[in-house]
Amino acid sequence: MRTLSKEELKKLYEEDFPLWAEINLQLLKEKAYHLVDWENLLEEMEDMARRDLDTCISQLARILEHLYKWDNFKSLAGGKYAGMDWIRSVEDARDEIKGMFKEYPSLKNKLPLELERAWIRVQVKLRKWLRRNRYNPDEFNIPEECPYTYEEAMNRDLKKEVKS
CATH class of the missing domain: 1.20.1220 (Malate Synthase G; Chain: A; Domain 4)
Incomplete structure (x- = not known):
């Protein structure tokens, strides 16, 4: 899977949520924290809570x-x-x-x-x-x-x- 920029990942949140979630999960597993879409991820966690x-x-x-x-x-x-x-x-x-x-x-x-x-x-x-x-x-x-x-x-x- 090619690496997406933060902007591309944020755009993906609106266009293909399951793929956005999958990529963020992979980034977290790889500890690539600097690439994670934190803004939307935190919003999703708040919604889950x-x-x-x-x-x-x-x-x-x-x-x-x-x-x-x-x-x-x-x-x-x-x-x-x-x-x-x-x-x-x-x-x-x-x-x-x-x-x-x-x-x-x-x-x-x-x-x-x-x-x-x-x-x-x-x-x-x-x-x-x-x-x-x-x-x-x-x-x-x-x-x-x-x-x-x-x-x-x-x-x-x-x-x-x-x-x-």
Whole structure:
């Protein structure tokens, strides 16, 4: 493989990412640190570090969304089993998060700090859900700040709240 200049390697990042990664890996193995595309490599490493946390944030948002729907929209769902899918979704999301924590223990300390970030995602989803169900989201006063604590999101037992 011919040696690429730093400029050519940076260009390759945009044009052929797998080849860019392969070449940088080879350069690292050969300890040719002066040729490595450090700028893009560090950006990719940062993205890798955030990817699993983002997965957990998405699952936390799923929990918060369904807790909020349970608390505020059960009557819209109607019927004896209203909201049961939300309960299952909360339980599934908690299991996903717990699995991620086993695989990546450092996420356990990071996720509680991301509650408001997750809530921002929930606000968007709730507004979309309301519109899909032919309601005006502006009439429901979705709170700007998350109405739940992290502990509540991870531990509240909705099954105990089901009316027989």
